[in-house]
Amino acid sequence: MPPHLWAEQLQTGSVNIAVDAETKPSAPQSNTLRAWSLIALLFIVIVLLEGLTGDRSELRFQGGKPSFPLILSATGAPLEIHFKSGPREELVIAEGIGTTRLQRDPSRAKDAGYEVRSLDDGTVRTRLSFRRSPTQKTVSLRPPSGIEAMRLDSFDLRVVKSTRATIGGYEALGWLVVVCFACIPVVCLLGRSPVFSQWVFAASTLTWMLFFQPAFALALLAFLVFVHRLGLECARNHITGKGASAWNLLRLGGGMALAFLLVGKYGADAVAELFANPGGLALAMPLGISYFVIRVLDTQLRWYRGDLVDVSLREFLAYVLFPATVAAGPIATLPGFRKGWLGPVSLSEIGPPIRRILQGIAKKIVLVQIFLGGMLFGIGPVAFDPGLMIQVLWDPMGVTSGRILMLPFLMLLYSYLDFSAYSDIAIGFSRLLGVRMVENFNWPILASDLQEYWRRWHMSLSGWCQRNIFMPATLATRNQFVPAYLTMLAVGLWHAFALPWFLWALHHATGLIVLSKWRHRRGRKRELSRGRICAGVGLTLTFAAAGYSFAFIGDTATALAIYGRFWITLVTLGQI
Amino acid sequence: MAGLKGLPLDADTIQNELRKFLVDELGIEERELDPASRLITTGIIDSMDMLMLVAFVENNFGLTIKALDVSVEEFDSLDRLAEFVLHRATASLG
Numbered sequence: 001m002p003p004h005l006w007a008e009q010l011q012t013g014s015v016n017i018a019v020d021a022e023t024k025p026s027a028p029q030s031n032t033l034r035a036w037s038l039i040a041l042l043f044i045v046i047v048l049l050e051g052l053t054g055d056r057s058e059l060r061f062q063g064g065k066p067s068f069p070l071i072l073s074a075t076g077a078p079l080e081i082h083f084k085s086g087p088r089e090e091l092v093i094a095e096g097i098g099t100t101r102l103q104r105d106p107s108r109a110k111d112a113g114y115e116v117r118s119l120d121d122g123t124v125r126t127r128l129s130f131r132r133s134p135t136q137k138t139v140s141l142r143p144p145s146g147i148e149a150m151r152l153d154s155f156d157l158r159v160v161k162s163t164r165a166t167i168g169g170y171e172a173l174g175w176l177v178v179v180c181f182a183c184i185p186v187v188c189l190l191g192r193s194p195v196f197s198q199w200v201f202a203a204s205t206l207t208w209m210l211f212f213q214p215a216f217a218l219a220l221l222a223f224l225v226f227v228h229r230l231g232l233e234c235a236r237n238h239i240t241g242k243g244a245s246a247w248n249l250l251r252l253g254g255g256m257a258l259a260f261l262l263v264g265k266y267g268a269d270a271v272a273e274l275f276a277n278p279g280g281l282a283l284a285m286p287l288g289i290s291y292f293v294i295r296v297l298d299t300q301l302r303w304y305r306g307d308l309v310d311v312s313l314r315e316f317l318a319y320v321l322f323p324a325t326v327a328a329g330p331i332a333t334l335p336g337f338r339k340g341w342l343g344p345v346s347l348s349e350i351g352p353p354i355r356r357i358l359q360g361i362a363k364k365i366v367l368v369q370i371f372l373g374g375m376l377f378g379i380g381p382v383a384f385d386p387g388l389m390i391q392v393l394w395d396p397m398g399v400t401s402g403r404i405l406m407l408p409f410l411m412l413l414y415s416y417l418d419f420s421a422y423s424d425i426a427i428g429f430s431r432l433l434g435v436r437m438v439e440n441f442n443w444p445i446l447a448s449d450l451q452e453y454w455r456r457w458h459m460s461l462s463g464w465c466q467r468n469i470f471m472p473a474t475l476a477t478r479n480q481f482v483p484a485y486l487t488m489l490a491v492g493l494w495h496a497f498a499l500p501w502f503l504w505a506l507h508h509a510t511g512l513i514v515l516s517k518w519r520h521r522r523g524r525k526r527e528l529s530r531g532r533i534c535a536g537v538g539l540t541l542t543f544a545a546a547g548y549s550f551a552f553i554g555d556t557a558t559a560l561a562i563y564g565r566f567w568i569t570l571v572t573l574g575q576i
Numbered sequence: 577m578a579g580l581k582g583l584p585l586d587a588d589t590i591q592n593e594l595r596k597f598l599v600d601e602l603g604i605e606e607r608e609l610d611p612a613s614r615l616i617t618t619g620i621i622d623s624m625d626m627l628m629l630v631a632f633v634e635n636n637f638g639l640t641i642k643a644l645d646v647s648v649e650e651f652d653s654l655d656r657l658a659e660f661v662l663h664r665a666t667a668s669l670g
Contacts, residue, residue, distance in 0.1 A: 031643075250644075304644060451619055463617070467648045470623070475630065476643035480623050516622050523603065 035473065035482040042489060043502060050499050050556070056085035057092070057159055066155070069098075073149040078105055078140035081157060083132055090132040091161035093393045095125065096141070098152040102126040105140040113378055113386030115394070123153060129390045134165035160393050160555045164265075172212045172287055173327060179208045180323050180429045187434050188344040197341075197434055198318035205321035213287070216264070220292060223260055227253050227296055228316045231303035238306035250304040254297060261293040266497050288326045290494060294464060295320045299334050301468055308334060324429035328422045330440040330460035333467075340436040353431035360424030363417055372414045376407075393553070396561040401569045408545035408566055411552045416445065419458065444544075448528075448536035450511045453544055465490055480516065484509040495551070500559045504550035507563075511543055542570070585665055590637070590658040597632050611655040616648055626651070637661050 059066050060080045072079055079102075083090065096102045101116045101124050113129035132139065143150040183204050191197035209217035234249035299316070302308050311334065319337045332340065345353065374380040378387030392399050392407050423440035430437035438460050447453035454462050465487045473483035485505070492505035528536070549563035591611060598604045598615075602625050615621045621629065629651070634641060639661065650660040 301644065302647070305647060451622060455617070455619055466616070471646070471648045471651070472643040474623065474626060475641055475646070478627060478630070480627060483623065512623075516624050519622065520624055 032477040032479045032482055035477050035486060039485055039489065046497065046499050046502055057081055057083050057157060059155060059157060068155065069151050069153045071149055072143055072152055074143055074147060078142045079152065079155065081139045083137055085162065088134055089163045089165055090159050092130055092132055093158045093160050094128040094156065095394065096152055096155040097123050097125050098150050100124050100147050100150045101144055102141050103144045104128065104130065105142045113390035115386060127394045129386060129393065158555050158558065160553055160558055162554045176208055176323065176327060179204050183323060184432045191344050191434060194341050195314065198314045201323060202314065202317035202321050205323045205326055223256065224317060224320055225313065227256065228313050231300055232309060235303040235306050235309045238304060239309065246304055250300060253300045257293050257296045257300065261289065264289040291326065291329055291331060292320055294331055298464055298468060302334065322435065324426050324433055325437065328426065330423055330426060330438050331464050332438050332460065336438055337435065342434055342436050344434050345432055353428040356424050356428035360421045360428065363424065364421035368414060368418045368421060372410060372417065376410055376414060392562060393558060396558055396565060404562065404565045404569055407562065408548045411548040412545045415548065415551070445541060446537060447540050448533045450515050450540055450543060453540050461491065481513055484512050498554060499556045500550040500554060504547050507547045507550065585662065587658045587662050590661050591654050593636065594654055594657060602628060609654060612653050614652050616652045633661060637665050639664050
């Protein structure tokens with residue numbers, strides 16, 4: 001029954017309540033303890049997994065493990081790096097010291113950072129960095145051409161970033177753009193009713209998925225159909241007062257969604273290695289899997305509360321599979337998606353969404369790929385050789401203070417511009433398809449405190465976490481610390497189930513808690529001066545940038561070294 | 577903190593009590609508290625404020641709010657929260 005009807009009944013019935021204001025609910029200590037245990041368990045599992053799978057590359061020489069010093073000849077067996085992890089893109093940092101320089105075989109100057117330096121003892125140090133593609137299994141190293149043989153005294157190797165490859169990669173992404181373009185005239189000409197457009201949205205994404213990832217497409221469709229039936233049953237049970245039954249259905253649906261995510265996102269590496277990609281069946285990570293699951297979970301919780309009982313399968317599929325936001329969001333809610341339906345775009349309205357798409361493409365190509373990509377990674381037409389990030393990764397403890405300070409800020413800027421460019425493109429395409437999509441960024445780099453930063457950064461994910469993790473955790477534990485840690489852990493581990501992201505979550509959650517405590521101690525009514533607001537912007541940006549030491553670097557020791565040196569350098573500068 | 581013992585329950589009364597609590601106990605300025613002002617999603621109240629608000633609602637309106645009972649939207653404005661409290665308090669009365 002809608003709330004306003006209750007109010008009307010009350011006005012006529014004059015219902016009184018008799019509650020003792022001093023009665024307090026029992027403190028849910030056990031829930032708090034469970035939440036802390038969950039955080040500890042996550043930490044242990046991550047550390048164990050890192051221990052088991054962390055070092056997925058090894059050196060080989062003449063079929064065995066090399067012992068240094070060794071003699072490498074121009075014509076004999078090379079020193080080989082073998083990659084044992086699944087379909088991943090990896091950034092590799094290596095350093096060899098010997099009688100002369102080392103060279104990749106065949107030499108690939110374009111994608112490799114390369115530095116050669118003569119040391120005081122007469123030896124030569126070679127520093128290398130290169131990207132390993134998902135299909136590349138070995139890399140060979142030899143003396144440079146013209147040198148018959150060399151003595152190699154030592155060789156260190158670190159995989160500093162490892163990213164799961166998605167099925168189809170950029171080719172699939174390109175075809176998704178084609179799918180979006182193809183939908184526009186269909187929706188504009190025939191899509192006045194949302195019913196037709198919703199079928200178009202669901203069918204076009206499923207067709208695209210069937211082409212690139214048929215097994216996953218069929219599994220996802222079956223999962224969505226089942227979850228929709230389950231959800232409606234859950235909502236009906238809630239409305240009819242069968243709370244226990246609704247709770248069981250939520251647990252079943254939520255458990256399935258999480259299992260889907262765990263297998264598809266985190267487990268596929270192991271599957272790929274076990275079955276060695278049988279019959280060419282793509283077992284890399286399905287594109288957009290996190291976004292599908294996160295939309296499903298949001299809707300399931302609404303069903304559990306008795307909302308959205310009128311959602312048809314067609315509307316649910318269109319919401320989850322909306323082609324413009326399949327790859328990288330934004331993460332709309334189902335009520336938001338419904339409310340955002342504006343109908344086909346007219347010729348007079350076509351300008352702003354097209355400008356938004358072009359703005360996103362320009363941001364991605366000019367600022368991200370050419371300018372920041374060149375500065376950080378040494379790639380592209382205006383590349384800095386070997387790139388600031390590569391210089392820091394080679395020697396995080398020895399690199400200059402200026403570089404260690406600059407790197408996290410540039411990484412934050414890179415991430416912000418890169419992701420907001422994707423969001424611009426998605427929001428522009430959404431409008432061309434008749435839907436006003438939620439915004440994802442609102443100038444987070446101008447936030448004057450960390451709470452505001454999180455209200456401006458990746459807003460659709462922050463909102464999702466606030467609705468589905470922070471609020472329930474706050475109510476369950478009545479504790480200020482646990483919900484902050486659980487929420488940031490969810491955000492971090494959503495990116496990757498890895499120790500650096502766990503540390504990133506601790507960094508941000510601790511910052512949020514300290515800020516909240518400070519604000520309450522300071523008192524709410526004191527207005528901040530303009531100078532303090534500017535200082536707040538600088539401090540927030542610095543804190544958020546420091547977190548990028550963990551976000552961009554998969555090697556925990558390297559990430560911690562950069563994080564530590566960043567703060568130490570700042571403190572030292574402050575003292576001067 | 578004033579109790580509501582014996583007070584007739586309607587949306588306006590609840591909203592006024594909630595507003596009074598937010599101003600007197602949490603120090604929020606009255607001008608920030610329109611009935612539809614978004615409290616949580618715009619940062620008017622933070623996590624610690626929210627804990628205190630939840631405790632106030634439970635203690636003063638005789639409710640027990642479980643983890644998944646309430647959405648952020650229902651706690652995000654005075655009018656939605658008053659509706660939620662009215663609905664739940666009345667439901668608990670039978």
